[in-house]
Amino acid sequence: xxxxxxxxxxxxxxxxxxxxxxxxxxxxxxxxxxxxxxxxxxxxxxxxxxxxxxxxxxxxxxxxxxxxxxxxxxxxxxxxxxxxxxxxxxxxxxxxxxxxxxxxxxxxxxxxxxxxxxxxxxxxxxxxxxxxxxxxxxxxxxxxxxxxxxxxxxxxxx
Numbered sequence: 001x002x003x004x005x006x007x008x009x010x011x012x013x014x015x016x017x018x019x020x021x022x023x024x025x026x027x028x029x030x031x032x033x034x035x036x037x038x039x040x041x042x043x044x045x046x047x048x049x050x051x052x053x054x055x056x057x058x059x060x061x062x063x064x065x066x067x068x069x070x071x072x073x074x075x076x077x078x079x080x081x082x083x084x085x086x087x088x089x090x091x092x093x094x095x096x097x098x099x100x101x102x103x104x105x106x107x108x109x110x111x112x113x114x115x116x117x118x119x120x121x122x123x124x125x126x127x128x129x130x131x132x133x134x135x136x137x138x139x140x141x142x143x144x145x146x147x148x149x150x151x152x153x154x155x156x157x158x
Contacts, residue, residue, distance in 0.1 A: 064094060
């Protein structure tokens with residue numbers, strides 16, 4: 001099994017395979033519009049703008065599992081991101097990242113790169129997974145780690 005075996009639904013409702021990102025460096029993030037970390041959208045967009053031409057793609061997955069901080073519809077989420085943060089990186093339909101309803105992609109990411117002390121559960125919104133061009137999950141970053149602090153590690157694998 002590889003990251004490229006998963007299908008995801010875009011925020012516009014189209015089913016797409018992650019295979020289409022083969023050869024790209026990915027930063028996969030569970031996002032939310034009403035979270036203390038929501039301003040990280042700006043940093044994520046900056047990374048995407050700065051390194052997109054070198055092969056970085058940020059993939060945002062809205063999640064409402066933490067404090068109901070993403071209650072809106074996909075259309076509301078997209079409008080929020082467009083209006084407030086001018087997000088141009090790909091956004092996807094809302095997912096669960098923990099529990100029995102967790103999206104299979106997130107089950108895979110958590111197993112491939114567990115958190116502190118080997119725990120798999122995602123603790124909060126804006127947990128980030130860095131994936132190399134070959135689909136290997138290289139590193140997991142906690143929500144408190146700002147996107148700009150990831151630059152060195154992203155550049156090392158671009």
